[in-house]
Amino acid sequence: MRYAAIAIIVVALGVLGAIFFAQARNISSQSKESVNRDIVEPLKKMDPTTPVSTSVEPASGSINWEHDVDRAIETAKAGNKVIVVDVYTDWCGWCKKMDQVIYSDPKIVGLSRREVFLKIDAEDGGQGQAFARKMNVRAYPTTIILDSDGTKITLERGFIPSSDKFIQLVEDARARKTA
Numbered sequence: 080m081r082y083a084a085i086a087i088i089v090v091a092l093g094v095l096g097a098i099f100f101a102q103a104r105n106i107s108s109q110s111k112e113s114v115n116r117d118i119v120e121p122l123k124k125m126d127p128t129t130p131v132s133t134s135v136e137p138a139s140g141s142i143n144w145e146h147d148v149d150r151a152i153e154t155a156k157a158g159n160k161v162i163v164v165d166v167y168t169d170w171c172g173w174c175k176k177m178d179q180v181i182y183s184d185p186k187i188v189g190l191s192r193r194e195v196f197l198k199i200d201a202e203d204g205g206q207g208q209a210f211a212r213k214m215n216v217r218a219y220p221t222t223i224i225l226d227s228d229g230t231k232i233t234l235e236r237g238f239i240p241s242s243d244k245f246i247q248l249v250e251d252a253r254a255r256k257t258a
Contacts, residue, residue: 135193135246137185144198148210148229151197155227161253162225163190164197166211171219173238184242190249224252232256 144165145151155162165182167174181187201211201219214223218236222245226232232252239245 134250135186136189138189138192139185140188142182142188142191142196144196146198148197148199148206151195152225152227152229155195155225158195159227160194161227161232161249161256162195162197162229163249164199164210164214164223164225166199166201166207166214166216166219166221166223168200168202168219174220176238177220181239181242181245186242187245190246194249194253222248224249226256 145154151162151164154160165174165177167177199210200207201216202208211221214221214231214234216223216234220238222235222239224232224234232255233248235248239248
């Protein structure tokens with residue numbers, strides 16, 4: 080009985096595999112041409128040495144982090160800024176990677192000159208822990224963008240893989256704030 084069930088599963092997987100490969104071979108030449116026209120040709124024309132454009136001027140130095148939520152909100156209100164919150168823990172390897180790769184990037188340092196950057200330890204036993212609980216933080220690192228009143232605009236869990244994606248996250252949140 081047991082071997083019969085295994086045989087049925089193997090046959091079913093074989094049939095599904097055959098269907099999949101038949102479908103893959105039957106891609107029409109028109110689809111191939113449109114992929115070539117719409118995706119491949121524009122990629123060939125791109126200059127890989129051209130940097131991705133962002134509206135952020137790189138800056139030297141480091142981010143001047145705020146560590147108090149109320150003071151961050153006060154600063155954001157005064158300058159009509161959003162608050163970029165890094166929620167971390169001391170034991171989190173990806174949090175340390177964010178510090179090394181993203182938060183040390185000159186473009187992110189430049190962005191920090193335009194917005195308020197707030198660093199919160201989710202396990203500090205005080206304000207940071209209360210903030211993380213209130214914002215429903217479940218993973219580290221978590222990047223939260225708040226408006227100048229402290230209302231959450233967006234929340235992104237995990238390591239953000241590039242400075243450009245980080246900048247886009249902040250700019251999208253700012254656009255939603257002003258919309």
